[in-house]
Amino acid sequence: KAGVTQTPRYLIKTRGQQVTLSCSPISGHRSVSWYQQTPGQGLQFLFEYFSETQRNKGNFPGRFSGRQFSNSRSEMNVSTLELGDSALYLCASSLGPDQPQHFGDGTRLSIL
Amino acid sequence: QQQVKQSPQSLIVQKGGISIINCAYENTAFDYFPWYQQFPGKGPALLIAIRPDVSEKKEGRFTISFNKSAKQFSLHIMDSQPGDSATYFCAARVSGGADGLTFGKGTHLIIQP
Numbered sequence: 735k736a737g738v739t740q741t742p743r744y745l746i747k748t749r750g751q752q753v754t755l756s757c758s759p760i761s762g763h764r765s766v767s768w769y770q771q772t773p774g775q776g777l778q779f780l781f782e783y784f785s786e787t788q789r790n791k792g793n794f795p796g797r798f799s800g801r802q803f804s805n806s807r808s809e810m811n812v813s814t815l816e817l818g819d820s821a822l823y824l825c826a827s828s829l830g831p832d833q834p835q836h837f838g839d840g841t842r843l844s845i846l
Numbered sequence: 847q848q849q850v851k852q853s854p855q856s857l858i859v860q861k862g863g864i865s866i867i868n869c870a871y872e873n874t875a876f877d878y879f880p881w882y883q884q885f886p887g888k889g890p891a892l893l894i895a896i897r898p899d900v901s902e903k904k905e906g907r908f909t910i911s912f913n914k915s916a917k918q919f920s921l922h923i924m925d926s927q928p929g930d931s932a933t934y935f936c937a938a939r940v941s942g943g944a945d946g947l948t949f950g951k952g953t954h955l956i957i958q959p
Contacts (some may be wrong), residue, residue: 738889765947777890779933779946790945810915824889832941837889 735761738827738838746844751843759827761804766808767835768800771822776817780823783808784831812843820845849873852950860958865923867953869936872917874937880947881910881921884911884933893934894921924959 747753759766764795768780779792779839800810806827812819822842826835851870857867869879877898882890894901896910896919905909909922923930933954937947 736923769946777865777947777949779948792945816912832878832939834892834895835947836892839887839889
């Protein structure tokens with residue numbers, strides 16, 4: 735069974751640009767969550783989607799947004815990129831809300 | 847406010863020894879406590895998880911001990927092997943809550959041959 739797939743694996747952007755990251759969950763999983771991982775702040779929750787609806791959102795500015803499609807695939811978007819947005823962005827999928835979450839290998843975003 | 851405090855930050859254990867990582871939480875509404883293992887260049891992998899209705903859970907060489915009254919839980923790795931060298935994260939969540947997993951800051955574990 736294939737795991738969580740995140741694309742692209744690496745991205746380099748400049749300040750002010752926007753970026754879209756993609757996540758394909760494990761087959762049969764309907765919940766997708768996103769996390770930001772940085773050396774200073776560690777792993778922080780961004781948002782969670784289930785059945786194309788955002789259930790929860792962490793303490794991040796409105797520049798961070800996401801969506802989920804009918805096939806459970808999810809995308810997250812960051813607009814007006816700042817240097818501090820440089821991080822590893824991780825997607826996790828689960829069968830449903832409150833079920834064990836399984837992570838992909840992340841997208842490494844670097845802002846110049 | 848750091849809701850899950852993890853210690854130590856780094857740990858060196860001899861091969862065959864027991865690795866112990868501790869976490870303490872503040873939110874008494876937390877009711878799900880997983881541990882994740884992360885290798886460089888990879889995402890966190892779910893190792894083992896516990897709910898507060900049990901005090902201990904064992905899977906292979908990995909054991910979670912849970913102390914509800916002290917609001918603490920720990921991961922024990924028995925017979926530690928060089929392949930266990932990784933960063934370990936504890937986490938907590940409120941079932942049905944408004945937030946996702948709240949993670950500790952991680953422990954960098956090195957198993958010396």
